[in-house]
Amino acid sequence: QVRLVESGGGLVQAGGSLRLSCAAFTRTFSNYNMGWFRQAPGKEREFVAAVSWGGSSTLYADSVKGRFTISRDNAKNMVYLQMNSLKPEDTAVYYCAADLGRRAIRVTDSAYESWGQGSQVTVSS
Numbered sequence: 001q002v003r004l005v006e007s008g009g010g011l012v013q014a015g016g017s018l019r020l021s022c023a024a025f026t027r028t029f030s031n032y033n034m035g036w037f038r039q040a041p042g043k044e045r046e047f048v049a050a051v052s053w054g055g056s057s058t059l060y061a062d063s064v065k066g067r068f069t070i071s072r073d074n075a076k077n078m079v080y081l082q083m084n085s086l087k088p089e090d091t092a093v094y095y096c097a098a099d100l101g102r103r104a105i106r107v108t109d110s111a112y113e114s115w116g117q118g119s120q121v122t123v124s125s
Contacts, residue, residue, distance in 0.1 A: 002026045002114040003026075004096045004114055005022065005116055005117070006021065006095070007020070008021045009094060010120075011122045011123075012123055012124070014123055016123070019080060020094055021079075022034070024096075026077065030074045031100060032053055032099060032100055034051050034079040035049065035050035035098075035099065036048040036050070036079075036096060036097070037109055043092075045095070046061065047108070047109070048061050048094070049068055049069075050107065051079065052102075057105060059105045067085045068081060068083050069081070086121075088124065093119065093121075094121050096116040097112035097116070099112045
């Protein structure tokens with residue numbers, strides 16, 4: 001498993017932006033697809049975005065497409081989630097996750113072996 005540490009959450013007004021960062025503590029970061037998931041109070045955890053091991057492929061949930069951008073820097077063992085045009089319904093705890101294997105991106109949380117501690121994002125109306 002990989003130790004993942006998120007940062008960058010906080011409180012923002014609707015329409016604002018935040019960038020989440022996730023540091024991965026592993027020597028083989030480029031062997032992992034990376035994803036972001038979120039969980040709002042009273043709701044199940046849901047897929048937000050993912051990026052392939054090399055960074056060439058990305059996938060987004062329909063609810064964030066066009067507003068969020070996932071990226072990674074393999075030299076720094078980092079993955080990012082840039083969130084623009086935030087809405088109150090984006091309020092959730094956001095989790096970084098790692099899926100070992102150079103394969104197609106997967107969107108189910110059971111496919112990811114390692115998880116960060118979560119970062120709270122709150123969007124006020």
